[in-house]
Amino acid sequence: MIAANAQLDLLTLGAHHATAIPIAQPTTEMGWAGWILWLPLISLIACGLCAAFRVRNKLPAWLTVGFLGSSFLVTLGLYFQYTEPVTIELFRWIDLSLGTGTDAAGFTANFSLYVDQLSLLWMLFVTGLGTLIALYASEYMESDVGAGYARFFAGVSVFLFAMSALVLGDNLLMLYLGWEGVGFASYWLIGYYYTRPSAVAAAKKAFIVNRIGDLGLALGLYLIWRTFGTIEYSELFERLGSGHHATQAGGWSVRAIPYLLMLGAFGKSAQLPLFVWLPDAMEGPTPVSALIHAATMVTAGVYLLARMFPFLALDAAAAPTVAWIGALTALVAATIGMAQYDIKRIMAYSTVSQLGYMFLGIGVLTTFGAAYHVFTHAFFKAVLFLTCGAIMHGFAGQLDLRKLSGLRQLPGWRITSYTMLYGCLCLVGFPYVTSGFFSKDAIMAQAFISGSTGLGLIALVTALLTAYYTFRVWFRVCAGPVKYELGDDHHGPDDGEGHGDHGDQHGHGEPHAPRLAINLVLVLITTGAFLAIFLKPWAREMVMGSTARNAEPHSEGHGFWQDPHKWMPVVASITTIVGIAIAWHFHLANRKAADALRSRLLANPATAWLPVAMENKWYFDEIYHGLIRLPLWIVGHALAFLDRYLVDLVIVDGIARVPRWVGRAFQPLQNGILQSYAVSMAGGVGLVALLVLYMPQVIKLLEGWLGGGGGG
Amino acid sequence: MTPLLALSDPLTPVALAHFLITSGGLFVIGLVGFLTRRNMIVMFLCTELMFQAAALAMIAFGAYHLDPSGQVFVIFILTVAAAEAALALGLVVFLYRRRETLSAEAWSELHE
Numbered sequence: 001m002i003a004a005n006a007q008l009d010l011l012t013l014g015a016h017h018a019t020a021i022p023i024a025q026p027t028t029e030m031g032w033a034g035w036i037l038w039l040p041l042i043s044l045i046a047c048g049l050c051a052a053f054r055v056r057n058k059l060p061a062w063l064t065v066g067f068l069g070s071s072f073l074v075t076l077g078l079y080f081q082y083t084e085p086v087t088i089e090l091f092r093w094i095d096l097s098l099g100t101g102t103d104a105a106g107f108t109a110n111f112s113l114y115v116d117q118l119s120l121l122w123m124l125f126v127t128g129l130g131t132l133i134a135l136y137a138s139e140y141m142e143s144d145v146g147a148g149y150a151r152f153f154a155g156v157s158v159f160l161f162a163m164s165a166l167v168l169g170d171n172l173l174m175l176y177l178g179w180e181g182v183g184f185a186s187y188w189l190i191g192y193y194y195t196r197p198s199a200v201a202a203a204k205k206a207f208i209v210n211r212i213g214d215l216g217l218a219l220g221l222y223l224i225w226r227t228f229g230t231i232e233y234s235e236l237f238e239r240l241g242s243g244h245h246a247t248q249a250g251g252w253s254v255r256a257i258p259y260l261l262m263l264g265a266f267g268k269s270a271q272l273p274l275f276v277w278l279p280d281a282m283e284g285p286t287p288v289s290a291l292i293h294a295a296t297m298v299t300a301g302v303y304l305l306a307r308m309f310p311f312l313a314l315d316a317a318a319a320p321t322v323a324w325i326g327a328l329t330a331l332v333a334a335t336i337g338m339a340q341y342d343i344k345r346i347m348a349y350s351t352v353s354q355l356g357y358m359f360l361g362i363g364v365l366t367t368f369g370a371a372y373h374v375f376t377h378a379f380f381k382a383v384l385f386l387t388c389g390a391i392m393h394g395f396a397g398q399l400d401l402r403k404l405s406g407l408r409q410l411p412g413w414r415i416t417s418y419t420m421l422y423g424c425l426c427l428v429g430f431p432y433v434t435s436g437f438f439s440k441d442a443i444m445a446q447a448f449i450s451g452s453t454g455l456g457l458i459a460l461v462t463a464l465l466t467a468y469y470t471f472r473v474w475f476r477v478c479a480g481p482v483k484y485e486l487g488d489d490h491h492g493p494d495d496g497e498g499h500g501d502h503g504d505q506h507g508h509g510e511p512h513a514p515r516l517a518i519n520l521v522l523v524l525i526t527t528g529a530f531l532a533i534f535l536k537p538w539a540r541e542m543v544m545g546s547t548a549r550n551a552e553p554h555s556e557g558h559g560f561w562q563d564p565h566k567w568m569p570v571v572a573s574i575t576t577i578v579g580i581a582i583a584w585h586f587h588l589a590n591r592k593a594a595d596a597l598r599s600r601l602l603a604n605p606a607t608a609w610l611p612v613a614m615e616n617k618w619y620f621d622e623i624y625h626g627l628i629r630l631p632l633w634i635v636g637h638a639l640a641f642l643d644r645y646l647v648d649l650v651i652v653d654g655i656a657r658v659p660r661w662v663g664r665a666f667q668p669l670q671n672g673i674l675q676s677y678a679v680s681m682a683g684g685v686g687l688v689a690l691l692v693l694y695m696p697q698v699i700k701l702l703e704g705w706l707g708g709g710g711g712g
Numbered sequence: 713m714t715p716l717l718a719l720s721d722p723l724t725p726v727a728l729a730h731f732l733i734t735s736g737g738l739f740v741i742g743l744v745g746f747l748t749r750r751n752m753i754v755m756f757l758c759t760e761l762m763f764q765a766a767a768l769a770m771i772a773f774g775a776y777h778l779d780p781s782g783q784v785f786v787i788f789i790l791t792v793a794a795a796e797a798a799l800a801l802g803l804v805v806f807l808y809r810r811r812e813t814l815s816a817e818a819w820s821e822l823h824e
Contacts, residue, residue, distance in 0.1 A: 672820035674755075675747055682743060 021241050021310065021547050024085035024114055024170070024234045033113055034090045035074045036123065036168065040160035043067035047154035051147050058145060061138030064153040068134050068160055072127035078115060079124060085116035085546070087170045087234060094173070105229055114170035114233050118546035121371060121539065122167045122303055125378045126296045128528075130160045132521045133295075136386055137287035139517035140393055152192060152285065159185035163296055167303060172221045172231040175304070179217060179268065182297045183210045189292060190284040202280040209277040213267015217304075220260030224311075227254050233307070237547050240310055258311055258318035261304060262325075269301025269355045272329045276620050279348040286389025289344065294351045294385050295378035302358045302374050306367050306548040323363025323451050327458040330356030332618060334465040339614035342399045343473050344388045350427060350470065351381055353462060360459060361443035364451040367548040369442035372539040376435035379529035380426035383522060387420035390518050391477065394511040397487035401473055406482035412513025417478040419522040424474045426529050428467040428580065431573035435532035441568050448564035450553040456564070460575055467579020475588040486511065723776045731772035739765035750815045752804050756797075763793050 043064050050060045093111040113119075134156055141152050162181025169175045183206075191203030225231050228239050265271070270278035281293045292298070305312070305322065312318045330353045337349030354377050361370030391407070392399055408417035426436035440463065448456035514522075543549065555563045586594040601607045613619065669680065691698060723731070742761030749755055767786040774782020804814070811818040 672822050674816045674819070675750075678747055682747065 021237045021549070022085050022116065022545065023238055024087045024116060026112075027086040027088060030078070030081065030086065030088050030115075031090065033074065033078050033088050033115065033168075036071050036078070036113075036127065037090075037161060037164045039067045039071040039074070040157045040164065043157035044154050044161065047150045047157060051150035051154070054147070055150065056146055058138055058142070058149070060150040060153040061134065061141070064157055065131060065134045065138065067157070068127065068131040071160065071164070072124075072131050075120070075123045075127045079120050082115065082117075082120060085114075085234075087232075088113040088115060107225065107231075109171045109173035109231060111174065112170040113168040115168065116546045117542035118303075118306060118371070118548050119167050121375065121542045122299075123164065125375055126163050126167065127160065129295050129378055129382055129525070130156070130163075130291060132525055133287050133291040133382065133386070136290075136389075136518055136521040137285070139515060140287055140389055141285060148192075152189070155185055155188040155192070155288075156291070158188065159292055159297070163300070166300055170233055172224065172233075175307075176217065176221060179214065179264070179300065182292070182300060183207065183214065183268070186210075186281070186292050186297060189288040190281050192285055192288070193283070196283070199283040202277075202283040206277040206281050209274050210267050213264045213274055213301075216260045216263025216267070217265075220257055220264060223253050223257050223260065227257070233547070237310065255315040258308075258314050259321070261308055261311065262318070262322060265301030265304045265359075266325065267301070268304075269298050269359070270329075270352050271301070271325050271356060271359060272332060273620075275329060275333065275352045276624060278352055279345050279617075282342075282344045282348050286344070286385055286392060289348070290382045290385035290389065293348070294381040298351065298355055299358070299374045299378065302355070302362065302370055305359070305362045306371055306543075309362070309367055309548045309550060312362075319363050319365060320451075321363070323360050323447070323455055326356045326359025326361075326363055327447070327451075327455050327462075328356070329353070330360065330462045331458050331465075334462045334469065335614055336617045338465060338469045338472070339611060341401055343401050343404075343477060344385070344392065344399050346401075346469060346473055347381070347384050347388055350384075350466065353466060354381065354427070357440060357443050357459065357462075360447055360451070360455065364443070364446045364449070364455065365550055366442060366446040366450075366552050367550050368540050368543040368552070369439065369446055371543045371548065372536060373436075373439035373443060375535070375539055376426065376439045376529065376532045379525055379532055380423045380434075380436055383419055383423035383525050383529055384427065386518070386522055386525065387416050387423065390416045390514040390522070392487075393518075394513060395484060395486050396511075398485060399487070401476040403485040404477045405480045405484060406478070407484070408478045409482050410484075410511070410513070413511075415519045415522055416514060419526040420478060421474055422526050422529065424470045427470050428576050429463060429572060430576060430580075431569065433530075433533075435529055435535075437569075437572070437576075438533060438536050441572050444572060445564040445568035446552060448568070449555045460571065463572060464575045464579045467576045468583045471580045471583035472587045475583055476591075479588050480591070484511065722778050723772065725776075728772055728776045732769060735765045735769040735772065737765075738762070738768065750817055752807065752814050752816050753801075755816060756800055756804065760793065760797070763789065 043066075046063045046067070047060045050063070089110050089112040091111050094107065094109040096107040098105045098107065134153065137152065137156070141149055144152065159182055162178045162185055164178070166175050166178025166182060169178060187203045187207040190206055191200050193199045221231060224236070228236055230236055230239070267274045278293060278298065282289050284293070312322070333349045333352035333356060337346045337353065340346045340349065354373070358370045358373050358377070361367070361373060388399070391404065394413075395404065398404060407413045422434070426434040429437040429440040431437055444456060444459045444463065447459050555565070557563060560566050586597070598611055601611050616622070669676070739762050742758045742763075742765060745758035745761065746755050749758065767789050770782040770785055770789075772782075774780060807819065808814055
């Protein structure tokens with residue numbers, strides 16, 4: 001009931017949206033902002049040159065860090081110059097006019113930047129974290145110095161360029177360009193270790209699953225252009241706000257727009273049912289997982305829905321759909337994460353789960369909560385991935401939480417262990433000292449107000465599970481007695497270069513602790529995650545000043561128990577602490593209890609399916625295999641069979657055989673004897689003569705046959 | 713206007729039939745000779761015979777229709793046949809020198 005009311009509010013906003021949505025004005029002054037995009041592009045070229053000239057040192061990394069850092073500084077400059085939403089035209093890109101007179105329509109998509117608080121908010125953490133993670137990668141990827149190193153940083157540069165175009169583009173086509181660009185960069189970097197079949201398969205999976213979502217986005221873009229006649233944000237919001245006639249007509253093609261945009265967002269941001277690619281994407285190097293598959297790219301879907309937030313009003317069920325998909329994704333991913341043993345995969349599932357929270361936030365109309373959670377999540381999830389990466393780097397690819405223990409007591413691992421602890425605390429939303437607590441509470445409380453009790457309860461249960469699985473990792477890996485087993489992996493197969501002098505450091509008995517670059521980045525990002533606590537009012541201001549602004553519905557009552565915003569901090573704190581306590585019991589105080597619980601569940605036939613199904617990720621991959629891959633495989637092989645035996649053998653070869661048979665039949669006639677040729681010639685002439693002579697009779701005979709055939 | 717060829721009366725159908733029967737006979741003799749004999753000179757003579765059969769038929773029809781073009785054609789045919797005879801006999805001599813025989817069967821490699 002509450003959800004329906006909230007939705008109505010959104011729909012009736014129409015009239016005063018026109019004044020409420022801040023419309024960007026074009027400006028000619030701030031052309032220098034284009035350097036946010038050009039610098040990563042220059043960095044790409046520089047890395048390409050490094051590869052071409054066979055640079056065998058860390059030059060590509062320093063170039064990339066330098067260019068991306070400059071890009072971040074330009075973003076900061078833009079932020080401090082910012083006064084009101086503007087569009088900055090960099091160059092004219094596509095400008096078509098179709099038809100004449102009253103039918104005139106245009107398709108304009110300039111290479112322009114749309115600068116408002118929402119895009120600035122995104123750009124600040126995208127370029128900032130991009131720089132820091134490139135710095136981290138300079139040490140992490142050092143075993144690949146050479147062609148692979150340049151290729152890696154070129155990929156990061158492409159990603160930053162595409163992500164900037166996605167966020168800053170002033171029209172949907174530029175967003176789409178960036179959208180495909182980040183997808184390509186993601187494919188590039190997941191498949192970085194291209195000699196490893198699993199990495200290649202994961203890269204393909206990510207690309208193909210994303211294509212499904214991209215199809216939705218492309219169709220949505222087309223429908224928007226058809227409905228509103230433009231794809232430029234400023235005009236779009238103006239026309240939507242003024243109650244454009246097509247909106248009121250409200251045919252199915254208008255109501256489909258939010259769902260198509262959603263499909264795109266769910267693909268890119270790994271929501272049900274398209275989330276399967278993200279856990280596999282962990283095949284890429286860890287900095288990539290941190291930057292692309294945790295902090296920035298996967299939030300592109302949230303950005304899309306926040307940017308196009310007013311468009312969710314085009315259909316009454318759109319926002320609730322987003323909310324439910326988000327909540328269910330959060331829950332499902334959390335249950336899978338509970339039963340995994342690979343710490344990087346657990347982090348991947350927690351990313352899917354947290355993205356679910358963000359979509360829940362969008363769906364329950366708190367764009368602020370969603371965007372703030374994106375912001376805080378970018379920091380703490382980057383920390384978590386980077387600490388996992390440091391462990392993987394130091395322990396020769398060991399990621400199994402059963403084979404690592406007590407890292408915090410090992411010399412050189414203190415910074416990693418405690419930054420990871422803070423990252424975990426943020427992820428579970430530990431009360432008051434972490435930014436994750438504030439951002440997650442904003443969403444969960446709003447879920448009770450403008451969503452439904454069901455949504456809110458799912459969010460709370462997920463928070464409990466999150467606390468459990470997150471601290472399962474930390475208690476296992478960083479706490480407890482010191483005990484570890486090194487992995488058998490070097491840093492993945494590289495181009496066959498650069499192992500040489502590093503090979504002796506890895507995989508031979510002693511883990512090697514992270515050095516300056518990794519530790520510095522971990523401390524800096526952890527500090528960022530902490531400082532994000534104080535940025536809550538700032539984030540609210542940023543979102544409310546943009547087109548994603550939305551008056552969050554308030555609860556009816558003002559008492560403590562009537563306003564979820566009041567009781568949520570207490571309830572969420574209790575939930576979190578209970579979750580941590582359970583994890584402490586099973587994974588630190590009494591580690592045998594976890595195995596005992598598992599075997600007791602397996603022993604009972606009624607519950608035996610539960611741990612098995614969770615460890616097998618609820619069989620999502622198998623379901624996809626059965627529903628999509630297997631039928632396609634069967635059809636493909638059937639068609640191949642038809643092609644080989646029907647088309648090739650019967651039709652093509654058959655036709656080719658006819659002239660050969662005919663030739664063989666008439667071959668004896670060509671005997672080279674002059675008289676036999678003369679006989680056939682004379683016979684032929686005689687036949688023709690007879691035919692001419694008896695023409696009337698022949699015609700009558702033929703008519704008799706044909707007529708008889710027709711009549712019969 | 714006086715016709716170039718002063719044929720006072722056209723052929724009667726009976727006379728035409730006689731000419732045509734003679735022509736057909738000549739043609740069949742030529743054809744059978746061509747098909748049955750192996751000697752190249754005889755075969756060549758047989759083709760000449762068939763030529764003349766056709767020429768005779770044309771003259772007969774020309775006379776029947778009072779049309780001089782039949783005769784004109786025949787004069788052309790004779791001229792061409794004379795030229796062709798010179799060429800063909802030259803060829804036969806040439807072929808004979810190669811194989812020391814006049815049999816047409818000596819030249820049967822050109823098959824398949």
